[in-house]
Structures are given as structure tokens and as C-alpha cells.
Amino acid sequence: MSRVVNVNLEARAYAIHIGTGCLAALPDLLPAASAALVVTDTNVEAHYGPGVVRGLEQAGWAVARCVVPAGEGSKTLDGAQTIYRAALEAGLDRRSVIVALGGGMVGDLAGFAAATFLRGVRLVQVPTSLLAMVDSSVGGKTAVNLPQGKNLVGVFYQPAVVVADLRTLDTLPEREYVSGLAEVVKYGVIWDADLFALLETRAADVLAREPALLQEVIGRCCEIKAEIVAVDERESGVRAILNFGHTLGHAVETVAGYGHWLHGEAVALGMAYAARVSIRERGFPERDAERVLALLRRLGLPVELEGPAGKLSWDRVRRAMAADKKAHRSRPTFVLAEHMGSVVFGCDVSEDGLRETFDTVRAT
Numbered sequence: 456m457s458r459v460v461n462v463n464l465e466a467r468a469y470a471i472h473i474g475t476g477c478l479a480a481l482p483d484l485l486p487a488a489s490a491a492l493v494v495t496d497t498n499v500e501a502h503y504g505p506g507v508v509r510g511l512e513q514a515g516w517a518v519a520r521c522v523v524p525a526g527e528g529s530k531t532l533d534g535a536q537t538i539y540r541a542a543l544e545a546g547l548d549r550r551s552v553i554v555a556l557g558g559g560m561v562g563d564l565a566g567f568a569a570a571t572f573l574r575g576v577r578l579v580q581v582p583t584s585l586l587a588m589v590d591s592s593v594g595g596k597t598a599v600n601l602p603q604g605k606n607l608v609g610v611f612y613q614p615a616v617v618v619a620d621l622r623t624l625d626t627l628p629e630r631e632y633v634s635g636l637a638e639v640v641k642y643g644v645i646w647d648a649d650l651f652a653l654l655e656t657r658a659a660d661v662l663a664r665e666p667a668l669l670q671e672v673i674g675r676c677c678e679i680k681a682e683i684v685a686v687d688e689r690e691s692g693v694r695a696i697l698n699f700g701h702t703l704g705h706a707v708e709t710v711a712g713y714g715h716w717l718h719g720e721a722v723a724l725g726m727a728y729a730a731r732v733s734i735r736e737r738g739f740p741e742r743d744a745e746r747v748l749a750l751l752r753r754l755g756l757p758v759e760l761e762g763p764a765g766k767l768s769w770d771r772v773r774r775a776m777a778a779d780k781k782a783h784r785s786r787p788t789f790v791l792a793e794h795m796g797s798v799v800f801g802c803d804v805s806e807d808g809l810r811e812t813f814d815t816v817r818a819t
């Protein structure tokens with residue numbers, strides 16, 4: 456049984472289907488059309504590509520595929536060009552559909568290509584990583600990276616439908632799965648204290664990928680994201696709270712070099728940092744900050760800079776924060792917690808506060 460979450464965006468409204476085995480129903484869930492380009496990466500292709508293509512062909516679709524190398528290195532303008540070429544060779548027209556089958560990298564890249572090819576063809580997100588299911592496939596942000604930085608070129612482009620088959624998580628490598636859990640914890644802290652408490656009591660089952668629990672947890676995360684996106688599609692206000700933990704997280708990713716940390720790992724560290732800053736700046740109870748750190752640790756996520764990463768210099772991290780595209784006149788702004796399930800965005804923090812708290816996440 457699938458759970459369906461609706462994203463209420465009037466003319467751009469769509470449904471998110473979350474269930475075990477719902478990939479088999481993909482042909483029935485697609486918008487009416489007859490031609491599709493399935494975009495995926497080499498890892499996901501090996502597991503799910505042929506099955507998805509076969510299912511669509513059996514349902515009468517003309518299907519072409521485009522497989523890009525796995526990894527963030529494909530999320531570029533060249534990667535988009537590869538998709539445009541495949542779309543042209545397949546004879547896609549404006550009534551066709553692009554299916555993004557994969558993690559957030561594929562979703563962002565194929566989404567960007569779908570938004571721009573022929574000024575927009577319909578996009579179907581089929582997320583296969585936990586991060587993509589709870590975050591990147593919902594909300595319409597698409598982008599590619601430039602050599603100068605991540606996600607610097609992109610558009611808001613909502614999918615026509617999202618289909619998340621929990622069974623695909625069976626093949627997701629453990630480190631990727633755990634990294635995705637950071638974004639799940641984030642929803643608890645920013646919006647839903649009950650979700651946070653559920654993660655605390657069922658941490659072992661979450662780590663064991665217990666299907667019924669996953670459906671409940673992923674469904675709740677999608678509901679929260681849908682609710683936020685419905686009131687602030689283009690991040691002119693409250694959508695910014697989804698960046699909890701990302702100010703330091705992005706800076707650490709940049710300074711350590713992409714590939715050293717997975718996105719969720721860097722976000723976990725950033726949340727640990729933001730929770731500590733929140734104590735001094737917003738009166739976030741120490742006990743709740745401790746709960747955030749304890750849950751992250753329990754799930755196997757970092758809350759301190761360890762090993763060689765412990766040597767990251769504050770000056771470089773601070774400069775990377777200033778260069779972040781969300782900084783305002785070189786001043787990073789923060790999402791800070793007031794109590795569990797409630798945060799405020801756009802917070803200014805004193806230089807001393809930023810630096811002293813950084814020392815607490817740097818293992819000595």
C-alpha cells in the first residue's frame with residue numbers, strides 16, 4: 456500500500472507516492488504521454504534501469520535511456536548537454552516525459568534538463584536514495600554545479616509526480632543511507648518534535664530499514680517539506696528553515712573538498728554546531744541540544760570534526776561561509792532552534808559566538 460502526499464501548488468500541484476514495490480505501478484502513475492527518456496546513473500542503472508524501461512515498454516511507451524556516470528562530477532552543464540543530445544536522438548517533443556531515476560544528483564541534473572529542454576518537458580522524479588526521497592525530489596529545486604561552486608545554475612521546476620519505492624533502498628550503500636538520515640533528523644528538529652521522539656525510540660529499527668517504519672518516517676518528512684514548499688515555493692521566507700545545519704555544513708564540505716564528507720554527514724556536523732549556537736543565542740534548552748547530538752551519534756553521524764578534518768582552520772571555514780550563496784553581504788545567516796520542533800531563520804550571530812562554538816565541534 457502506497458502512502459500519497461500531495462504538494463498543494465495550485466496549477467503545479469503534484470502527488471508523492473511512497474510505498475514498497477510501487478515502481479511496478481510507475482506506468483500507471485505517469486502523466487498521459489507516449490514517449491519517455493529515463494535518465495539514471497551507472498549504479499542505479501545496474502539495479503533498476505532495465506526493469507523500469509521494460510515496465511514502460513510493456514505499457515506501450517516509447518522509451519529511450521540516458522545513463523551518466525555516478526557521482527557529483529556528472530552534475531554539470533556537460534551532463535545536461537548529454538541529456539539534451541539523448542532527448543533529441545529519441546525525438547522527444549514537448550508532450551514527452553523525462554524520468555529522473557536515481558539519487559539527488561540524477562534528480563537535480565535531469566530536473567534541470569527537463570526544465571530547459573524545449574523550454575520545459577514534464578519531469579517525473581523516481582528517487583532511489585534516502586536523501587532524494589525525503590528532500591531533493593520534492594520541492595522543485597533543480598541545478599547543476601559550476602567549477603566555482605555547487606548548484607550555481609538552476610531553476611525551480613516542479614515535477615509532475617514523485618514515485619518513491621522503498622524497496623530501492625535495499626541496495627543503497629550503508630554510508631549513503633546513514634547520510635540521508637541527517638535530513639530526516641533535521642525535519643524533527645525544525646518542525647516535528649514527535650517525529651524526533653519517534654526517531655529516538657526507534658533508532659535501531661530505522662537503521663535496520665524496517666519497511667513500515669520507513670514508510671511512516673519518509674511520508675512524514677515529505678508532508679513537512681510539502682507543507683513548507685506550498686507556502687514558500689521560491690524560498691523568499693520560511694523555506695529557509697530547511698537549511699538548518701547547512702551554513703556550517705556547506706562550508707565544511709567546501710573546505711574539506713567535495714568527496715571527503717557526504718552531504719548528510721556535513722549537515723549532521725552543521726546541525727550539531729547550530730544546536731550549540733542555539734543554546735547561547737536563542738535559549739535552546741541544553742537538554743534538547745544534547746538530544747540532537749545523541750541521536751545523530753546513535754545513527755552513526757558525525758557531530759565533531761575528527762581525524763584530519765579536525766585540523767580545518769576556522770579562517771578557511773569562515774571564508775567559505777561568507778562565500779555561500781545564501782550569505783548576506785558576506786555575513787552568514789543561521790537557522791537556530793528555540794525548542795524542539797521549532798526554529799527561526801535569518802539569525803545573525805556574533806563573530807565570537809561563531810568562532811567559540813566552532814572550537815566545540817573541533818575535537819581536540
Ligand SMILES: NC(=O)c1ccc[n+]([C@@H]2O[C@H](COP(=O)([O-])OP(=O)(O)OC[C@H]3O[C@@H](n4cnc5c(N)ncnc54)[C@H](O)[C@@H]3O)[C@@H](O)[C@H]2O)c1
Pocket residue numbers: 496497498499502525526527530557558559560561563583584585586587590591592593594595596597605606623624625626627628631718
Ligand atoms: N534539489 C534539492 O532540493 C536538493 C536537496 C538536497 C540535496 N540535493 C542534491 O542531491 C545530491 C545528493 O544526493 P544523493 O545523496 O542522493 O547523492 P547521489 O545521487 O550521488 O547518490 C549517492 C550514491 O548512491 C547511489 N545510489 C542511489 N540510489 C541507489 C540505490 N537505490 N541503490 C544503490 N545505489 C544507489 C548513487 O549512484 C551514488 O553513487 C547533491 O547533488 C545535492 O546537491 C538537492
